[in-house]
Amino acid sequence: MQLFHATDLTGVQGIRADGFRISHVGDSAGCAWFADSPEGASTGSAAREWLVIVDLADAQAHEYLYRFEDGEPYLGNFCIPFEVVNAASPFRFVKVP
Numbered sequence: 001m002q003l004f005h006a007t008d009l010t011g012v013q014g015i016r017a018d019g020f021r022i023s024h025v026g027d028s029a030g031c032a033w034f035a036d037s038p039e040g041a042s043t044g045s046a047a048r049e050w051l052v053i054v055d056l057a058d059a060q061a062h063e064y065l066y067r068f069e070d071g072e073p074y075l076g077n078f079c080i081p082f083e084v085v086n087a088a089s090p091f092r093f094v095k096v097p
Helices: 007-016 058-063 081-084
Strands: 002-007 031-035 050-055 065-067 073-081 092-094
Touching: 002 007, 002 065, 007 050, 007 092, 031 081, 058 065
Parallel strands: none
Antiparallel strands: 002 031, 002 050, 031 073, 050 092, 065 073
16 A cells, blocks of 8 residues: 655655654654555645655554544554654655656
């Protein structure tokens, strides 16, 4: 399954050098957020200049499908621990037009 993470140039440079290692979201320390579509990844308030594409097996990705307390999935969003994501490298980087 292809998963998409949107970031800026500084994020891309850091991911290329050291993999995923910094979370800018307070409630997901040690994890990175991904979406099941480029459009889903490109939401939010930070500069979204690049997409980082990660390939995970469907079953593995679905282990990290984010769910609300009532069990409902959060719109194709995945919260994946850094060590799991980094094990899936190499990543692809695509500049958002």
